Amino acid sequence: MADGAATDARGNGITGVIPILFAGALFVYFMSLVPTVASLEAIRWSVPWIPSLGIEFAFLVDGLSLTFCLLIAGIGTLVLLYSNTYLAGHPQYARFALFLTAFMVSMLGLVLADDLILLFVFWELTTLTSYMLIGFSHEAEKSRRNALQALFVTGAGGLAFLAGLILLAAASGTTSISGIIAQGDGLKAHAMYLPILILLLAGTFTKSAQVPFHFWLPNAMAAPTPVSAFLHSATMVKAGVYVMARMHPAMSGTDVWLWTLTILGAITAVFASLLSLRQTDLKQALAYTTLMALGTLTLFLGQESGYAMTAFATFLIVHSLYKAALFLIVGCIDKSTGTRETDQLGGLGRLMPITAIAAALAATSMAGFPPFLGFIGKELKYAGAIAVASEPIFVAGAVLLSNALMLAVAGVVAFRPFWRGQVGTGQSPKEAPWQMLAGPVILAILGALFGIYPDLLQVALVNPTVLSLTGEVEEAKELQLWAGVNIPLFLSIATFVLGLAIYAAHVKIRAMLDRGFNAIPNLDLKWDGFLDGLKALAAWQTRLVQTGKLSSYLFATFFTIAAGIILTLAYTGMPPLAADFSDVEWKHTSIAALICAGALLTLFTSSRIAAIAALGVVGIGIALIFIVFSAPDVAITQLLVETLIVVLVAVVMLRLPSLPKATFNLKHAVLSVAVGASITLMLIEVVATPLDLRLTEYFEVTSWPEAYGRNIVNVILVDFRALDTFGEIAVVVIAALSAYALLRTTRKGDQQ
Amino acid sequence: MSWLLALPIAIPFLTAVATFLTRDMPVGRWLSIIGSAILLAASIVLMNTVLREGVIAGQMGGWAAPFGITLVADLLSAVMVLITAIVAVAVSIYALADVDEKMERLGYHALFNMLIAGVVGAFVTGDLFNLYVWFEVMLIASFGLLVLGGRPEQIDGGVKYVALNLVSTIMFLTGIGLLYGMTGTLNMADLASAVDTADQQLLTVVAVLFMIAFGVKAAVFPLFFWLPASYHTPAFSVSAVFAGLLTKVGVYALLRMFTLVFDHDTAFTHTILLWVAGFTMVVGVLGAAAQSDMRKILSFHIVSQIGYMILGLALLTPLAIVGAVFYLVHHIVVKANLFLIAGVAQRIAGGTELSRIGGLYKSAPFLAVLFVIPAFSLAGFPPLSGFWAKFLLVKATLEIEAWFIAFIALAVGLLTIYSMTKIWAQAFWEPHPDGVEPKLSKLSTRERNAFLIPIAGLAILTVIIGTMPEPFVQFAERSAAQLLDPTPYITAVLGEQP
Amino acid sequence: MNSVILRAGTSYLAGLLLVFSVYMMLRGHNEPGGGFIGGLTGATGFVLYAIGCSVGEARKALRVLPQTIAIWGLFIALAAGLFAAVFGDALFTGQWLFIGETEDDKGLPLSSVLVFDIGVYLVVFGSVLTLVFAMEEEI
Amino acid sequence: MSEIIAGSLIILGGVFALIGALGLVRMPDVLIRMHASTKIGTLSTGLILAGCAVVFGTPDIIIRVVAIVLFILLTAPIGAHMMGRSVVSTGVPLWKNEETEKDNLDEMLIKDHPATD
Amino acid sequence: MNTFGLNVMLAVAWVAFTGTVSLSSLIVGFVIGYAALWLIQPLIGASTYHRRVYAWLKLIVMFHYELIVSSLAVAADVLTPKHRARPAIIEMPLDVKSDAGILLVTNLISLTPGTLSLDVSEDRKTLLIHAMFADDHDALRKSLKDGMERWVIDAVEGA
Amino acid sequence: MEVLFAITIGVLVAASVYLMLSNHLLRFIFGLVLISNAANLTIFVAGRLTDGAPPLIPVGADAPEIAANALPQALVLTAIVIGFGLFAFAIVLVFRAWTSLNSLTPDEMRLAEPEEAHK
Amino acid sequence: MDGFLELSLEIGFLCVVVSVGLAFIRMVKGPSLQDRVVALDFMTVAIVAFCGLAAVRYNTAAFLDVALVLALVGFLATVALARFAERNTFRNREETHNE
Numbered sequence A: 001m002a003d004g005a006a007t008d009a010r011g012n013g014i015t016g017v018i019p020i021l022f023a024g025a026l027f028v029y030f031m032s033l034v035p036t037v038a039s040l041e042a043i044r045w046s047v048p049w050i051p052s053l054g055i056e057f058a059f060l061v062d063g064l065s066l067t068f069c070l071l072i073a074g075i076g077t078l079v080l081l082y083s084n085t086y087l088a089g090h091p092q093y094a095r096f097a098l099f100l101t102a103f104m105v106s107m108l109g110l111v112l113a114d115d116l117i118l119l120f121v122f123w124e125l126t127t128l129t130s131y132m133l134i135g136f137s138h139e140a141e142k143s144r145r146n147a148l149q150a151l152f153v154t155g156a157g158g159l160a161f162l163a164g165l166i167l168l169a170a171a172s173g174t175t176s177i178s179g180i181i182a183q184g185d186g187l188k189a190h191a192m193y194l195p196i197l198i199l200l201l202a203g204t205f206t207k208s209a210q211v212p213f214h215f216w217l218p219n220a221m222a223a224p225t226p227v228s229a230f231l232h233s234a235t236m237v238k239a240g241v242y243v244m245a246r247m248h249p250a251m252s253g254t255d256v257w258l259w260t261l262t263i264l265g266a267i268t269a270v271f272a273s274l275l276s277l278r279q280t281d282l283k284q285a286l287a288y289t290t291l292m293a294l295g296t297l298t299l300f301l302g303q304e305s306g307y308a309m310t311a312f313a314t315f316l317i318v319h320s321l322y323k324a325a326l327f328l329i330v331g332c333i334d335k336s337t338g339t340r341e342t343d344q345l346g347g348l349g350r351l352m353p354i355t356a357i358a359a360a361l362a363a364t365s366m367a368g369f370p371p372f373l374g375f376i377g378k379e380l381k382y383a384g385a386i387a388v389a390s391e392p393i394f395v396a397g398a399v400l401l402s403n404a405l406m407l408a409v410a411g412v413v414a415f416r417p418f419w420r421g422q423v424g425t426g427q428s429p430k431e432a433p434w435q436m437l438a439g440p441v442i443l444a445i446l447g448a449l450f451g452i453y454p455d456l457l458q459v460a461l462v463n464p465t466v467l468s469l470t471g472e473v474e475e476a477k478e479l480q481l482w483a484g485v486n487i488p489l490f491l492s493i494a495t496f497v498l499g500l501a502i503y504a505a506h507v508k509i510r511a512m513l514d515r516g517f518n519a520i521p522n523l524d525l526k527w528d529g530f531l532d533g534l535k536a537l538a539a540w541q542t543r544l545v546q547t548g549k550l551s552s553y554l555f556a557t558f559f560t561i562a563a564g565i566i567l568t569l570a571y572t573g574m575p576p577l578a579a580d581f582s583d584v585e586w587k588h589t590s591i592a593a594l595i596c597a598g599a600l601l602t603l604f605t606s607s608r609i610a611a612i613a614a615l616g617v618v619g620i621g622i623a624l625i626f627i628v629f630s631a632p633d634v635a636i637t638q639l640l641v642e643t644l645i646v647v648l649v650a651v652v653m654l655r656l657p658s659l660p661k662a663t664f665n666l667k668h669a670v671l672s673v674a675v676g677a678s679i680t681l682m683l684i685e686v687v688a689t690p691l692d693l694r695l696t697e698y699f700e701v702t703s704w705p706e707a708y709g710r711n712i713v714n715v716i717l718v719d720f721r722a723l724d725t726f727g728e729i730a731v732v733v734i735a736a737l738s739a740y741a742l743l744r745t746t747r748k749g750d751q752q
Numbered sequence B: 001m002s003w004l005l006a007l008p009i010a011i012p013f014l015t016a017v018a019t020f021l022t023r024d025m026p027v028g029r030w031l032s033i034i035g036s037a038i039l040l041a042a043s044i045v046l047m048n049t050v051l052r053e054g055v056i057a058g059q060m061g062g063w064a065a066p067f068g069i070t071l072v073a074d075l076l077s078a079v080m081v082l083i084t085a086i087v088a089v090a091v092s093i094y095a096l097a098d099v100d101e102k103m104e105r106l107g108y109h110a111l112f113n114m115l116i117a118g119v120v121g122a123f124v125t126g127d128l129f130n131l132y133v134w135f136e137v138m139l140i141a142s143f144g145l146l147v148l149g150g151r152p153e154q155i156d157g158g159v160k161y162v163a164l165n166l167v168s169t170i171m172f173l174t175g176i177g178l179l180y181g182m183t184g185t186l187n188m189a190d191l192a193s194a195v196d197t198a199d200q201q202l203l204t205v206v207a208v209l210f211m212i213a214f215g216v217k218a219a220v221f222p223l224f225f226w227l228p229a230s231y232h233t234p235a236f237s238v239s240a241v242f243a244g245l246l247t248k249v250g251v252y253a254l255l256r257m258f259t260l261v262f263d264h265d266t267a268f269t270h271t272i273l274l275w276v277a278g279f280t281m282v283v284g285v286l287g288a289a290a291q292s293d294m295r296k297i298l299s300f301h302i303v304s305q306i307g308y309m310i311l312g313l314a315l316l317t318p319l320a321i322v323g324a325v326f327y328l329v330h331h332i333v334v335k336a337n338l339f340l341i342a343g344v345a346q347r348i349a350g351g352t353e354l355s356r357i358g359g360l361y362k363s364a365p366f367l368a369v370l371f372v373i374p375a376f377s378l379a380g381f382p383p384l385s386g387f388w389a390k391f392l393l394v395k396a397t398l399e400i401e402a403w404f405i406a407f408i409a410l411a412v413g414l415l416t417i418y419s420m421t422k423i424w425a426q427a428f429w430e431p432h433p434d435g436v437e438p439k440l441s442k443l444s445t446r447e448r449n450a451f452l453i454p455i456a457g458l459a460i461l462t463v464i465i466g467t468m469p470e471p472f473v474q475f476a477e478r479s480a481a482q483l484l485d486p487t488p489y490i491t492a493v494l495g496e497q498p
Numbered sequence C: 001m002n003s004v005i006l007r008a009g010t011s012y013l014a015g016l017l018l019v020f021s022v023y024m025m026l027r028g029h030n031e032p033g034g035g036f037i038g039g040l041t042g043a044t045g046f047v048l049y050a051i052g053c054s055v056g057e058a059r060k061a062l063r064v065l066p067q068t069i070a071i072w073g074l075f076i077a078l079a080a081g082l083f084a085a086v087f088g089d090a091l092f093t094g095q096w097l098f099i100g101e102t103e104d105d106k107g108l109p110l111s112s113v114l115v116f117d118i119g120v121y122l123v124v125f126g127s128v129l130t131l132v133f134a135m136e137e138e139i
Numbered sequence D: 001m002s003e004i005i006a007g008s009l010i011i012l013g014g015v016f017a018l019i020g021a022l023g024l025v026r027m028p029d030v031l032i033r034m035h036a037s038t039k040i041g042t043l044s045t046g047l048i049l050a051g052c053a054v055v056f057g058t059p060d061i062i063i064r065v066v067a068i069v070l071f072i073l074l075t076a077p078i079g080a081h082m083m084g085r086s087v088v089s090t091g092v093p094l095w096k097n098e099e100t101e102k103d104n105l106d107e108m109l110i111k112d113h114p115a116t117d
Numbered sequence E: 001m002n003t004f005g006l007n008v009m010l011a012v013a014w015v016a017f018t019g020t021v022s023l024s025s026l027i028v029g030f031v032i033g034y035a036a037l038w039l040i041q042p043l044i045g046a047s048t049y050h051r052r053v054y055a056w057l058k059l060i061v062m063f064h065y066e067l068i069v070s071s072l073a074v075a076a077d078v079l080t081p082k083h084r085a086r087p088a089i090i091e092m093p094l095d096v097k098s099d100a101g102i103l104l105v106t107n108l109i110s111l112t113p114g115t116l117s118l119d120v121s122e123d124r125k126t127l128l129i130h131a132m133f134a135d136d137h138d139a140l141r142k143s144l145k146d147g148m149e150r151w152v153i154d155a156v157e158g159a
Numbered sequence F: 001m002e003v004l005f006a007i008t009i010g011v012l013v014a015a016s017v018y019l020m021l022s023n024h025l026l027r028f029i030f031g032l033v034l035i036s037n038a039a040n041l042t043i044f045v046a047g048r049l050t051d052g053a054p055p056l057i058p059v060g061a062d063a064p065e066i067a068a069n070a071l072p073q074a075l076v077l078t079a080i081v082i083g084f085g086l087f088a089f090a091i092v093l094v095f096r097a098w099t100s101l102n103s104l105t106p107d108e109m110r111l112a113e114p115e116e117a118h119k
Numbered sequence G: 001m002d003g004f005l006e007l008s009l010e011i012g013f014l015c016v017v018v019s020v021g022l023a024f025i026r027m028v029k030g031p032s033l034q035d036r037v038v039a040l041d042f043m044t045v046a047i048v049a050f051c052g053l054a055a056v057r058y059n060t061a062a063f064l065d066v067a068l069v070l071a072l073v074g075f076l077a078t079v080a081l082a083r084f085a086e087r088n089t090f091r092n093r094e095e096t097h098n099e
C-alpha cells in the first residue's frame, strides 16, 4: 500500500532540495505581502498578453488570494520536504518534484490570476499536473484509470467552465475579474446570468468534487500520500471553491446562487461525512472528509452574511491545516506499518509518540474541540448557519450532522491507530524521520496556535478575505474561543455528544452504511460502464461508418454527390429545362449513341476484352466529338491516350484473373442513374445560359501577334497557361515515378 | 512579385529534380533538406512581403489577369506556404532516419518535394483550373508516397485512398467545367464578380458540387473514409506530411472558394457546412475512440479537427474565420508532429498498436515530454496552441448563441483528451508488455538527432504559439479580414475595377 | 514476342514514329501537335519496340533511363520558364529570337516556348516509357 | 470535274467501308472476317483519303494523304498478322478449316512462343 | 537496304511531314532521321542496299492490281448470301531473306484480300498463310511465290 | 447539340458510377476511364460546341474569323493527360493489389482496416 | 461546295458511321477475343476515313493530322491485345476461350 515508495538513504540530492527551497522562497515572499494585505490593500500587476482579445497577464493579491497563496506555498513547502524523504531514492523523484512544483505554481497562478482566461489557463494546468501526479504510480492499472477519471471529470467540467467564462466575459465586456467585480450587480441582471452560473458551477463542482461529481476524488488517492495531502487538502479541490468565492461579489445574492450552493453544499457535506465514516482506509476516510469540508465551504459561499463569510474564511484555513497534517501522518503510518487499514492499526502511540501527538492535535482541531482553531471554526460555522436568513434550521442541521460525523472520523483516523490496543502488523513501526514529521507537527501546532491567538489570523487573513468576498471589511466577525453562552455553543456541545456517540458505535454504523450505500447508485462503478459505453458507441459508430469496405465508402460518396446536387436543385427550385435539339445532326446522334453503346457494353460484359474494346469505342466516340467540334489537338491526344490505355490494360491484364459475372444491383443502379442525371441536369442548365467568351476572344486576337503561334490551343498550353502545362507534366512524371516505385518495391514472389 | 510567388513552387521542383538525379548517392537526402530550407527562406520573404504590402499577385507569362494564370498570396496563402515549408524542413530532416535507402532509390525525395510543390502551388494559385492541376500534382505524389515500400496493408490502404480521391478529383474537374460554362472565366478573383451575373440558383448547385469535391480532400463527414483507411500505412515521414498538409489543402480550398466565390447564398451553403462540421467533429472523435493503434487514433483525429476548421468557415463571422485560420496553422504543426513522434515510438518500442507497446514514459522521458506538448495541444489544453484555436472557435459559436454546436465543439474536445490520454496511458505509462525498455539510446546518435530535432522544433513552435498567441491572433484577424472582404484580393489580381 | 514480322516492322516503325513525333512537336505551335502529342507518339515508337522485340533491347536502344529523360524534361520545361528571369519578366514569359527576321517573314523562330514544349515532349516520352518498360518487366 | 471524281471516290470508299463492316458481321469465322475488315477497310480508307486529296489538290495535302495511306499499309498488316497468329495459336475454333496443313502448324505456332512467365 | 538508304527514307519522310519541299527541310529531316537511327541502331542489321527503281515500280503497280481484284472477290463473297470461301491455312517456303523483304512480302500478302500472313517461322524459312479461297493449295502457293515474293525480292534484295 | 451530349455525359457517368460500385477493381478502372472521359467532355461541352472551325489562325491572318472556343480545348487536353497519369498509377496499383493481396475485390482487402479492429 | 460533293460526303459519313455501328455489333457478339479486337481495329481504320471526310467537309486540313497520328499508332492497341491473347492462353488456357 505504500505507493510503491522506496525509502533510500541516498535521498534525491539536488532534485529534492531545490523544489523545497523554491517553495519556501515563495512562501516567504507571500508572507512579506501579508502586511500590505492586512492593511486591506490589494496589489495588482498586469501586462498585456493578447491585446487583440483583451486578455491580460494580470495578477491580483488580496485577502482571498493571499490566504490561498500562503496555504499553497506553505503546505507546498512542507509537502515537498516530506516527499523528499517519503520518496527518497525513487527513480522518478525528479519528475515527481517537477510535477508537484509545477502544480503548486499553477495553483498559485490560479488564485492570483485577475483575468478570466488566465485563470482558466492555470485551472487547466492544475488539471494536467494533477493528472500526472495522480498517475504517478503509472505502472499500476488502477493509477492510470483513476488519473484518467480525475482528468476526464474535471476536464469535462473545465470545458463547461470555459464556456461559462467566455459568456461571462462577453456579458461583462471584459475578461478582467476585478473589472467584472467592479461592475457591481449588473451581471446578476444580465440575460446570460443563469447559463453563466450553471456553466461556472459545472466547472467548480467537478473540480471541487461536489456531489454528484465526488466519485473521482477518493480514487485520486491512488497518488502518493504527499500528493493527496497537497492536492486534496489545501489546493486543487479548493480551486473550485476559490472560484466561487472569487465570483461571490459579482454573482451571489440571487436565489439561484443561494439555493444551488446551499443545497448542494449541504448534501455534499452530509453525504461525504457518511461516506467517510464508512471507510476503513485512513486515506479514503480523510479524502471524504475533504469532501465534507468542501461541501461546507460551498454552503457558506451560498450565503451573504458576514458570519457565513467569516466562517468560510476561517474554516478554509482550519481545514487546510489539519487535513494536510493528517494526510501526512497517514503517510507516516503507512510507511512505517505498511498498511492504512484502521482495523489493522493500533497501539502506535507508544512507538511513534511525536506522530501521535501531532495527530492528536490535528484531530482535536478537526473534531472542533477548544482551544483549537477548529473549535473557533465550528462556532463560526454555527453562527453562520444561524445567520442564514431563509432556512437556518436546514443549514444548521446539516452542519451539525456533518460536524458530528467529522468528530467521529477524527477519532477513527487519528485516535484509534495510536491509542487503542496493540494490533500486530508483523512489522515494528517506528517514528518517521524529522523531515516527515516537520509537516504534521508544524501544521498541528499552527492549528493550536491560531486557536489560542485568533487575532493573528483575524487581522492578517480573515478580514482581508471577507473584504474580498463582500467588499466590506465590516462584515468580518470576530474570531474568538469564547463567545459567550449562545446558540453556537449549544450546538457545539450537541456536536460533541453526537460525535462521540457515533464514534463509539462507528463499527456498527459502518455496517449499516454499507448496506445503505450499496443501494445508492455509485458513479464510480458507473464510470467503467460509462467508458465501456463510450467505447461501444464509438465502435458501433465506426463500424457503421468506417466499414473497411471500399464499396460502402464509394456508395456513401456517390450518394452524397447525388443527394447534394438533387436536394440543392430542389431547394433552389430548378429552372425549366431548356432542351434545344434543333441543331442536332444525325451524325451527332450517332456518335452519342456509339458512346452510350460503348459505355453500356463495358457495363454489362463479363469479358475483359469486350470491356476494353468497349472502352476503346467510347474513346473513339469522344475523339469523334472532338473531331466534329473542331478540336484536332484534343482528338489526337484522346486517341493516343486511349491507345496507351488499351496497351497498359492489356499488359496488366496478363496477370489478372478474368472478370466475375456482372450482377445487377438495383440500389447501385438507382444511385448511378441519379448521379448521372444530376450531372446532366446541371450541364443542361449551364449550357442554356450565354457564355462569356472574353478569355477566348483575347486568346484569338493575341495568339499570333503577341505569342507568335497560330495554333491557339497550343499557345494557350505553352504560353498563356504554361503553368498549367507545367503542373500537368509534373503529374505525368510523378505518376510514372510512383507507378515505377510501386512496381519495383515488391518483386514478384512477394505474394502472400 | 511574380518571382516571389513562383519561387516557392519552383524550388521544390528543382529540389526534386536534383534529388532524383542523385538518388543513388547519399547526397540526395541532404539536397532535400537544403531545398526545404531554401523554400523556407523564400516563404519567409513571401510572408514578409505580404505582411508589408498586403495581397500580392503575379501574372505568369506576363499575361494580364484574367487571361493568364495569376499567382496570388494574401495572408492566408502566405502563412500556408510558410507552414508548409516548416513542415517540409522538419520532415526532410526526420526522413534521414526514417526513410531507408531502398525508398530513396525509388525516388522518395523527388516524390516528397513534388508533393510539397503541389501543396504550395495550391496555396498560391489564383486560378481555379490551376488549382486543379496542383491538386493533381499533390494527389499523384501522395499516391506514390503512400504505397512506397509496397507492404500489403499499404496497398490496401492505397486502393481506398486512390479510389475515393479519384472520385473527388473528377467531381472537381466537372465542377470547373460547369463553373466555366456559367461564367467564362477561371480566375478566382474574376469569378468573384463574374458569379454575380450568373444564374444564382444554378450557382448554388455548382457550389455544392465543389463543396463535395473539396470535402473529400478535406476529409469531412461523410466523405472522409479514405483517410482513416490509409494514413496509418505508409512511412512515418509520409504520414506526417499527409496528416499535416494534405487535408488542409482541401480546407484551404473550401475557405477560399466559400469566402471569395460562393458567398451568394450563405444561408444555404454555410448551413450545410455547419452540419458537416458538427458531424465531422463527432464522427471523427468517436472513430478515434474506437481505435487502439496510435496512428489510427491520430488519423481519426484529423477528421475530427477538420470539423473545427469547417465550423469556423460555416459560422462566417470574423471571429470564426480567425479561429479557422488559427486552427489551420496550429493543427498542421501539431498533427505532423504527433505522427513523427509515433514513428519514434514505433522505432524504439516496436509498434504503434497500443496494447503491444509501453514503457515510453519510464524509459524515454524526453520523448514523453515531446509527446505531451502536441498531444495536449491537440486536446486543447492551455497554454498550448490548440487551446487558443478552440477558444476562438468556441467564443465565435457562443457569440452567435449557437449553443448546440458550441456544446459539440466542447464535448469533442473532451473526447480528444480521452484519446490523447489513451495513447499516453497505454504507450507511455503502461509498462511494455514484453518487458522491453524502449530507450532513445537504442537509436544511433544520427538517428536520434534526425528524429528529435524536428520533433522538438515543432513542439517549441507549438509552445510559442500557445504562450505568445498575440501575433498569431493578430495575424489570423488580418487574414480573416482579407477573406471576408476580398476587395484587396480582387484588386491585387485584376487591378482597380471600375 | 517472337514474331519475325513484327520485329521487322518495328525496326522501321520505331524510327518512323520517333521522327514523326519530333515533327509533331515542332509544328505544334502553328498546327495541331505539340509536346504532348509529340511525346506520346515518340513513346509509342519505343512501346512498339518493347513489345515487338524486348524491353531489354528497347532500353539498350534508348541508352538513357526513361525516368531520367522525364526528369530532365521537367527540368528543361522549368528552366524555360525560369529563363524569363534573365530578362526580368514573369515566370513562363515567352522569350523569342527570330533568326533572319525580315519585314514580312519572322524567319526561324527560337523561343523559350519551344524549349518548354521540348521539355513537355521529354517528360511525356520519358514517363510513358518508364511506366511501360517497368510494367513489361514486372509482368 | 475534280469534285465529281472526289465525290465518287468518297462514295466508293464509303461503300467499301460498309462492305467491310458487313463482312465483319456476317462472315463465318474470325480469320475470314479479318479478310473482310482489315483489307477492305484499308481500301475504303485509301479511297476516301484519295477523294480528300483530290478535293484539296494542294501538294502538302497530297503528301499528307500519301503518308497516311502508307502508314496504314505498313501498320494494318502487322496488326492483322498479330491477330491472325493469335487466333491460330490460341486455338480459336475456325469454320471449315479441314483442309489446313496441320503438319507444321502446331510446332510452328505454339512451340515457338511458349509462355513467357 | 543499308543505313544510308534508311536515312534518306527518313529524310524524305520528314519532308513529307513538313510539307515543304526544300533542301533545308531535307537536311533537317536527314539530321533528325540520323538521330532516330542512332537510337534504333541495334535493330538494323548490316545489309547491302541497291536501288531497284524498276522493281519497286513493278511491285507497286502489281500490288494495287492484286489489291483491287481480290478485294472485289472478297466483297462479292460478303455480299452474296452463300459463303463461297474455302478457307485453309497453308505453308509457303520463303526465299526472301532480309527483314525488309520479309516484312514487305508478308505485309503485301496480308493486304491482298483473300490471303493473310499468319506467321513466319523462327528460322525465317516458312510463311504461314490463311487463304480464303484455297481450292488448290499448290497453285496458290505458286502464284504467291512467283508473284508477290518475286517482285519483292527483285525490288528489295536485287537478286 | 450541347443537350444531346449532356445526356451522353449522363449515361457515361451513370455507367461509370455503376462500374465503380461493383466491388471489383478492374471494373473500377473501367469506370474510372469512363468517368474521366465524361469529365473531359463536360468541360468541352460547357465551353459550347462549334463545328468545323478549329482554333487555328490561317497563315496571313492575325486572328481566326470564326473558331471554336480554344480555352476548353486546352483545358481538356491538360485534363486528358492528367487523367492518363492517374489512370496509369491506378492500373499499376490494381496489378499490385492482385499480386500482393491476391484479390481484386476491395471489400475482401482487410489489411489496413482489419475486421478485429471493430470489436 | 458542290451539291454532289456534299451529297457524297453525307453518304460517306453515313457509310462510315454505319460500318462503325456494324463493327460494334461484332464487338458485342464476339465470340472470340480476336473478334472483338478485330472490330476495334476496324473502327480505328474507319476513324481515319472519318477524319478524311471531316477534312473535306469542314475544309480543314488539320483533321488529316488526326488521321496521320491514328494511322501510325492505331495498330499498337491491336498488337498489344493480340499479344495479350497469346500469352494469356499459355498462362491460363481455359480462360481465353470464354472471353
Ligand code: NA
Binding pocket: B191, B192, B193, B195, B196, B260, B261, B262, B263, B264
Ligand atoms: Na462573390
Ligand code: NA
Binding pocket: B354, B355, B356, B357, B358, B426, B427, B430, B431, B433
Ligand atoms: Na500498452
